[in-house]
Amino acid sequence: MGSGELYGLGDEILRRLRGRFRIDEGEFAALKAGRSGDPFKVLVATIISQNTNERNTFLALERLEKEVGLEPPRIVAAGASRVEEAIRVAGLQRQKAAAIVEVSRLLLREYGGDLRRLLSEGEERVREVLGSVRGIGEKTVDVLLALSGYPVVPVDTHVRRVARRLGLARGSGYRAVREALHRVFREEARLEAHLLLIKLGREVCKARGPRCRECPLRDLCPSASGGQP
Template identity: 40%
Template sequence: MTPQEIEAFFERLAALDPHPTTELEYATPFQLLAAVVLSAQATDKSVNEATRTLFAVAPDARAMVALGEEGIARHIRRIGLYRSKAKHLHELSRRLLETTGGEIPDDRAFLESLPGVGRKTANVVLNTLFGHPVIAVDTHIFRVANRTGLAPGKTVRAVEEALTARVPPRFRRHAHHWLILLGRYTCTARAPRCDVCPVQDLCHWPHKARHRQEDADVHPQP
């Protein structure tokens, strides 16, 4: 995409949803971090179903430690990799208690040192809780960035760096959520809904362009 196309791309997404946010349910910073850790390779819907009961009995780091690894596991069985996630969440909570009293710091290095927290999870927390203009590249964003021509890259980190360089600063704060929602509900992996996409005319996806040309051939302009 050209800089002009990228500007128009985000202007439209911003007009449709000026204040996007995560679809994960949480009431505190600790609960957001826990939910994001649980969301790896899982849908937000399945995580929300699990955390509604989990957070009812363990709303903070101290209660999560007291609940124990097995107790956590019982609440998150419906989520993939629940055993390892229960272990991570229990250890993460213990470390938070020991180092910050259970608080979530605005510190990337510290966040990435916690069990189950990688760069993507840290980016979600830094963006959603602290307003950092960072972009957490998940499968949806990776697909949208490559498919549309917005910020092509062969790796997650390459796409993140390309987006950081190409997204205009005034849109960078919310770009993460706009792109996730676009990928989740419109620019889907299978059968993307190009007919209702608000940025379809800016998209550089070769498959879409080919079908647009075929349609023009069948229905030429007068």
Template identity: 40%
Template sequence: MSSLIPPYCELKGEEIVAGLRGIAVDPRDFVAYWVYLSTRDPFAVLVATLLSQHSTDRKALEVYRRLVQVVKNLSPASFLNCEEQELAEILRPVGLHRRKAKLLRTLAREVVDFDLKALSNLPTFEARQRLLRLPGVGPKTADVLLLHLGHPLFPVDTHIARITWRLSWAKRPCYEEIQKVWMELFSPEDYQEAHLRLIQWGREICQARKPRCFTCFLRICCSFAKEGGGLKNSFWYNGG
């Protein structure tokens, strides 16, 4: 068990996974996961993840489907053949549409001659460093893709960060520290399921404004719940 997890918490990783199974997960609520299941295409997963930044997964999925109709196969070359203004109009519903249109074309230019599927055969650290050098790709975006490609990584989004912070399992609201907590707690074979279910738990139970602590099985080891909630409702987090 991670040294950051307090000794009074007797829940083990597999018990937390079992508890999280009390919440339903719909792949359509996770645009990158849905796109991976539908295409097995790493570039399409990158596109989907970038669309979801500063937007909801449902809205990003709607825009992704529109992109498939207009840009067709969503290859890097197809993005380069699409006018930036036309692309921006398609992306308008997910916000920051001009910035994202420019970013997607820049990303396409960087990877047009790069086989992203080859990342699955590289050591995890090297594959991650290569992705982090790409425009618009931060730690979360890189980890989402690499997890789908079979690398033992645990992406952290704002919901997972909030849950960790409320549990007091991280000393700092830092991506790497939060990630380390869950990677030490769970077995690698549970990373994908636990990642998705924790996000959904944050959406439905450990909500930002009105957390439903009374329905949460984690309340037995949660500092936030023990203090009655409300005292730690805000925290700094920066992923990408």
């Protein structure tokens, strides 16, 4: 199948998902953080959001902003234990605080504390630099890239599951799923595709007991009958 044909499928999937779901930024911590226009806030929100829900992510981010500040110099000056204490509600605070402090140090050292400067160096450079920080995975970098205007579909647990059930991605490795989704969704629609596939995964195509009968994609989905509750 050529990419033109796959983009047609992606367009149809998005048309149906748009008809069913509304993207509320209150349900996506990184998206809400992105409204500030500050990519560093998006990065910190995404690190905090690992293995926790949006509510706890918001609480942790707010507390970190109030008690420490959301700028690399403040975070480095405060140190890991104060960051850890501020984000405790989100869990895994030790690893997350270490990552937040390390990336703050790196940005101060290499980019004058300005993540926008790194972002202006292009997708591959962003992946290389941030990927070197322990505790910052590919999904975290992709969320930052997507919310900074790069044409990327970040793959979280919902996106991976839905993509595989829909037959859009065969492999399960992070990059294999992402590249498969890039063949289906046009560049300008990739952030929206990420958000809508998460909504589908959270509300309909659940890990246990997908609700195929109420799924807007059921006639397109090779897993539909097997997933019928």
